[in-house]
Structures are given as structure tokens and as C-alpha cells.
Amino acid sequence: MKLILIILLMFFLVGCEEVPEEAEKEPEEVAEEEAEEEMTDEEVCEEALEEEPEKDLYEDPLLRFFGKNLEYLLEEFGEPKKVDQIPRGTKVVYYDDVIFYVDDNTVNTILLREGQALGIELGMSFKEIEEVLGEPRSEDFDEQRGGHLLCYFLGEEREGLGEVEIYIEAEDKASADVITIIWKKYWW
Numbered sequence: 751m752k753l754i755l756i757i758l759l760m761f762f763l764v765g766c767e768e769v770p771e772e773a774e775k776e777p778e779e780v781a782e783e784e785a786e787e788e789m790t791d792e793e794v795c796e797e798a799l800e801e802e803p804e805k806d807l808y809e810d811p812l813l814r815f816f817g818k819n820l821e822y823l824l825e826e827f828g829e830p831k832k833v834d835q836i837p838r839g840t841k842v843v844y845y846d847d848v849i850f851y852v853d854d855n856t857v858n859t860i861l862l863r864e865g866q867a868l869g870i871e872l873g874m875s876f877k878e879i880e881e882v883l884g885e886p887r888s889e890d891f892d893e894q895r896g897g898h899l900l901c902y903f904l905g906e907e908r909e910g911l912g913e914v915e916i917y918i919e920a921e922d923k924a925s926a927d928v929i930t931i932i933w934k935k936y937w938w
Contacts, residue, residue: 807905807914812848812860812867816914816933819855859937862929868904868916876900876923883916897921911937 808814815823817905823843832844841852847864850857856892864872869882879900880886888901901911911934919928 775814807868809866812862812865813914813933815850815857815933817936818857820852820857823850823857824853851893853936856936858933860931862931867929867931870918870926870929872926875925876918876920876926879918879926887912892919895919897927898923905935 769933815826820841820843827845830843830845834842834844836842839853840875843850843852847862849861849863851861852858860867862872870879874882876889876898883902883904886900887903888899890899890901891897894897900916900918902916902918903914904916905913907913913933913935915932917928917930917932918926919930920926
């Protein structure tokens with residue numbers, strides 16, 4: 751009896767072959783793959799050019815200051831209107847339309863008073879901002895400040911923090927009053 755089972759087991763194992771992958775595919779799938787293989791180098795290049803490249807956050811004229819030091823700000827913007835020092839050594843550097851927060855001689859927060867960053871600007875409605883940046887991570891009403899707040903995380907995320915976090919405040923959703931951009935990567 752054991753001999754018969756062993757012979758059957760060997761017959762079964764030897765007789766089983768893997769089914770080629772192409773035999774499992776539908777004829778339409780095989781035709782699509784063959785058509786893809788026949789693309790010329792020129793067609794491949796054209797297809798790659800049609801894809802939107804991922805924009806580097808730091809190409810933005812304002813966000814490029816993240817990680818830079820106070821001396822760099824002074825070279826680029828000139829003498830500030832005012833510089834304050836708040837607890838823990840943070841310097842607040844005021845210019846007409848932007849405020850920079852500098853910790854350990856490193857820009858890590860930007861408060862926009864005029865102008866634009868990442869295609870959004872003060873005065874835009876929340877709907878217009880969503881058209882540019884997409885769906886926010888959160889939207890809340892801040893009882894303490896008496897206004898609405900949109901939050902976006904851009905770039906890499908780590909331990910619940912976005913590489914760049916954007917907070918947009920407004921008394922009503924029709925017009926953004928304050929845009930705060932924080933470079934959370936500074937704390938990683």
C-alpha cells in the first residue's frame with residue numbers, strides 16, 4: 751500500500767507543470783502587451799514628456815528660504831523693518847509682506863502678509879485655494895481666534911508631521927487673511 755502511495759505521489763509531482771504566464775492571460779491582454787513592446791523610442795519619450803513632473807517644493811520663491819540662515823535673509827531682502835527675539839531664542843524677522851521665524855539661525859516658519867506661495871495668496875477663497883492645493887488635510891473653525899482654518903501637509907510625512915505644513919486662516923471662507931508655512935522637517 752505504501753509503495754502505491756509513493757508511486758502516485760511521484761507521478762503527481764512529476765506530472766504537474768507550471769502553466770506559462772501567457773497561457774493564463776486573455777487574448778486582449780497579450781495584444782496590449784505586444785503593442786506596448788512595439789513602441790518606438792520616440793513614442794516612449796513623448797509619453798514620458800506628457801507626464802507632469804513632481805514639482806520640488808523648494809523651487810517656490812518663498813519656500814527656498816527654509817533651512818537658510820539669517821545672513822542669507824539679509825543678503826536677499828536687505829535690512830528688515832524689525833527683528834524681535836521671543837522666548838527660546840527664536841528671532842522674528844519682519845519685512846513688509848513676509849515674516850520669517852529663525853531658530854538656531856535657521857529659517858523654519860514663514861508668515862505671509864502679502865504676495866503668494868505655492869500658487870496661493872492672501873484674499874483667495876478657501877474654494878480657490880483647494881483648486882490649487884487640492885483637498886486639505888483638515889478644515890476647522892478656531893473658536894479662540896474666531897476664524898476658519900485650512901491645514902495642508904506637503905512633501906514627505908513622518909510621525910504625523912508634514913515636511914511642509916501650511917495653515918490658512920480666514921474670518922470667513924471667502925478671503926484668506928493669514929498664510930503660515932512651517933518647515934517641520936527642521937525638527938526631524
